[in-house]
Amino acid sequence: MRSPETTAWHPASWQSKPAQQQPKYADPAHLERVVAQLSRLPPIVVSWEVEALRERLAAAQRGQAFLLQGGDCAETFADCESDQIAKKLKILLQMSLVLLHGLKKPIIRVGRMAGQYAKPRSADTETRNGVTLPSYRGDLVNRPEFTPEARAADPELLLRGYERAALTLNFVRALIDGGFADLHHPEYWDLGFVHHSPFKDQYQRIASSIADALDFFEGISGQQVHEATRVDFYASHEGLHLLYEQAQTRFIERRQRWYNLSTHMPWIGMRTAQLDGAHVEYFRGIANPIAVKIGTAMDAGWLQGLVTTLNPHNQPGRLTLIHRYGAKEIERALPRAIEAVRETGQTVLWVCDPMHGNTETSTGGLKTRRFENILKELDLAFRIHAEMGSYLGGVHIELTGEDVTECTGGARGLSDADLQRAYRSTVDPRLNYEQALELALLIADRASKNRRSAA
Ligand code: PEP
Ligand code: CO
Numbered sequence: 001m002r003s004p005e006t007t008a009w010h011p012a013s014w015q016s017k018p019a020q021q022q023p024k025y026a027d028p029a030h031l032e033r034v035v036a037q038l039s040r041l042p043p044i045v046v047s048w049e050v051e052a053l054r055e056r057l058a059a060a061q062r063g064q065a066f067l068l069q070g071g072d073c074a075e076t077f078a079d080c081e082s083d084q085i086a087k088k089l090k091i092l093l094q095m096s097l098v099l100l101h102g103l104k105k106p107i108i109r110v111g112r113m114a115g116q117y118a119k120p121r122s123a124d125t126e127t128r129n130g131v132t133l134p135s136y137r138g139d140l141v142n143r144p145e146f147t148p149e150a151r152a153a154d155p156e157l158l159l160r161g162y163e164r165a166a167l168t169l170n171f172v173r174a175l176i177d178g179g180f181a182d183l184h185h186p187e188y189w190d191l192g193f194v195h196h197s198p199f200k201d202q203y204q205r206i207a208s209s210i211a212d213a214l215d216f217f218e219g220i221s222g223q224q225v226h227e228a229t230r231v232d233f234y235a236s237h238e239g240l241h242l243l244y245e246q247a248q249t250r251f252i253e254r255r256q257r258w259y260n261l262s263t264h265m266p267w268i269g270m271r272t273a274q275l276d277g278a279h280v281e282y283f284r285g286i287a288n289p290i291a292v293k294i295g296t297a298m299d300a301g302w303l304q305g306l307v308t309t310l311n312p313h314n315q316p317g318r319l320t321l322i323h324r325y326g327a328k329e330i331e332r333a334l335p336r337a338i339e340a341v342r343e344t345g346q347t348v349l350w351v352c353d354p355m356h357g358n359t360e361t362s363t364g365g366l367k368t369r370r371f372e373n374i375l376k377e378l379d380l381a382f383r384i385h386a387e388m389g390s391y392l393g394g395v396h397i398e399l400t401g402e403d404v405t406e407c408t409g410g411a412r413g414l415s416d417a418d419l420q421r422a423y424r425s426t427v428d429p430r431l432n433y434e435q436a437l438e439l440a441l442l443i444a445d446r447a448s449k450n451r452r453s454a455a
Contacts, residue, residue, distance in 0.1 A: 047261070321350055323337060406430050
């Protein structure tokens with residue numbers, strides 16, 4: 001296997017490798033101008049935040065924390081507005097509160113947010129009524145309407161995406177700094193829906209029990225527990241569009257390392273994780289904590305190659321493996337993956353994405369996921385890791401703070417016929433706010449039961 005130390009890395013070294021899923025631009029000079037412009041703009045995040053997240057992920061890897069990573073399959077420019085961002089932040093905060101209560105561990109909150117604008121596609125083109133056009137690859141690349149103009153890859157969108165990522169994170173930071181995420185005040189995160197949700201009472205009991213616990217602790221210690229109650233929030237996106245990622249890669253003199261400062265935690269998608277491919281080449285050289293999505297097509301050698309290439313020094317918190325096998329395959333695939341990684345002698349953070357292996361087409365032709373399959377995969381993931389003496393240290397979820405109907409099932413029993421009512425995703429189906437909260441409640445509930453039966 002190639003030894004990373006012997007091959008020179010630089011932010012553009014990926015360009016000599018085969019790069020999957022990259023758009024084709026008609027005007028290379030225009031693209032070059034845009035990339036040069038992007039390289040001069042200030043970063044969206046800074047290296048000390050990136051390092052702080054890596055340390056927190058290292059704690060999760062040791063079983064001392066739990067990662068909640070979630071957000072849209074693809075953010076859109078149109079949805080970059082205050083109400084939608086606040087709602088997404090609220091549902092993630094509510095879920096994290098429920099998980100904190102059930103798991104009794106600090107929750108690391110990472111949004112699929114502020115830069116999740118580029119999508120891998122299974123085909124380069126799409127044909128409708130005999131007309132073939134390039135596939136929609138996310139707002140960073142082109143536009144979803146089915147016209148030649150909309151589907152042409154437009155370099156200017158890289159700048160528009162960068163700006164929206166910065167606007168989104170700026171707003172999230174302001175909300176959090178202003179006390180919006182303070183655990184003393186979970187009422188700030190009220191989504192309104194809680195009042196008519198079947199989970200109203202359960203959620204409110206948890207929120208007030210945490211507020212009471214804080215009051216109690218502060219009462220007996222005479223101290224405010226600011227450190228513990230002012231939550232942090234990090235950003236992540238799939239590092240798919242390599243010119244965009246390269247333009248945001250900066251050398252930090254003080255640390256003598258390269259960082260991707262477009263986000264805290266970029267990940268490699270399953271379709272671009274080839275060992276000799278451009279994405280693995282780019283990711284191996286950046287200092288951020290990174291993740292890779294892993295699926296059934298990856299055999300032991302491939303997984304081991306990823307682990308040793310991407311984290312040659314076995315640095316804690318550096319590498320997260322997000323498995324997304326599907327409820328049907330996980331029992332076969334996960335034990336092998338755990339064994340394969342064990343053989344390398346390295347440690348990773350294991351996270352379950354119960355969404356991407358459970359996508360199916362509904363009777364009406366829409367892409368959907370069944371809540372029961374999502375829950376089943378998660379249940380199996382917790383069980384398999386526990387049985388093998390491994391630790392499932394997080395979940396990766398596609399969700400929205402809106403009342404959409406994209407996934408079926410859940411307490412309201414959404415059916416295939418309900419999907420038409422509020423199906424808004426241009427890509428994968430997301431859990432709506434109520435399904436997302438229900439999922440967190442079920443995870444928390446099972447964790448409490450397991451703790452009690454182990455005690
Ligand atoms: C995604 O996270 O939206 C995605 C495309 O996932 P995967 O790479 O796991 O297919
Ligand atoms: Co998706």
